[in-house]
Amino acid sequence: MKTEKNGLDYAFLLEKITDYAKKAGRTATRPLLLLYYVLRSPETPYSDKMLIVAALSYLVLPVDLLSAKRLPLVGWIDEAVSLTYAYKKVCRYVTPEIESEVDNILERWFSELKYELVEG
Numbered sequence: 001m002k003t004e005k006n007g008l009d010y011a012f013l014l015e016k017i018t019d020y021a022k023k024a025g026r027t028a029t030r031p032l033l034l035l036y037y038v039l040r041s042p043e044t045p046y047s048d049k050m051l052i053v054a055a056l057s058y059l060v061l062p063v064d065l066l067s068a069k070r071l072p073l074v075g076w077i078d079e080a081v082s083l084t085y086a087y088k089k090v091c092r093y094v095t096p097e098i099e100s101e102v103d104n105i106l107e108r109w110f111s112e113l114k115y116e117l118v119e120g
Contacts, residue, residue, distance in 0.1 A: 008053065010040060016060035018109075026110040031087050032056065033102040038093045048090045055086035 017036060021029040038044050039052040059079050 008039075010036075013056060013060070017056070020060060021109060026106055029109070030102060030106060031083060032059070033105060034094055034098060035083070035087060035090070037098040037101055038090050041093060041095075041098065044090065044093045048093070051086050051089060055082045058082050 014036060017029070017032050020032065035052050035056060039049055039056070044052075059082070
């Protein structure tokens with residue numbers, strides 16, 4: 001496992017996001033990738049990077065405050081709230097370059113799927 005000078009293993013984190021993407025789909029994956037690239041950006045302040053690490057870790061690691069297996073709908077709410085909060089806090093650091101990179105990755109991962117029906 002190769003880590004960057006800040007101690008984060010970006011390859012591991014991207015691998016976990018990739019695993020999640022296969023289950024969640026294109027629409028749910030886009031904000032995660034945006035957070036990932038904002039995390040990697042040198043312009044993002046350290047405190048915001050730690051917020052992103054906490055939100056992404058809570059999603060990809062097997063630890064849960066509210067289990068999605070025991071409480072199917074409620075179990076996803078805590079993760080959605082943490083990701084939404086993190087995204088709203090750091091979205092000002094999303095650059096056109098980051099958006100382009102994320103769109104390219106999503107196109108590679110979901111090339112056969114242009115639009116996704118989100119049931120509500």
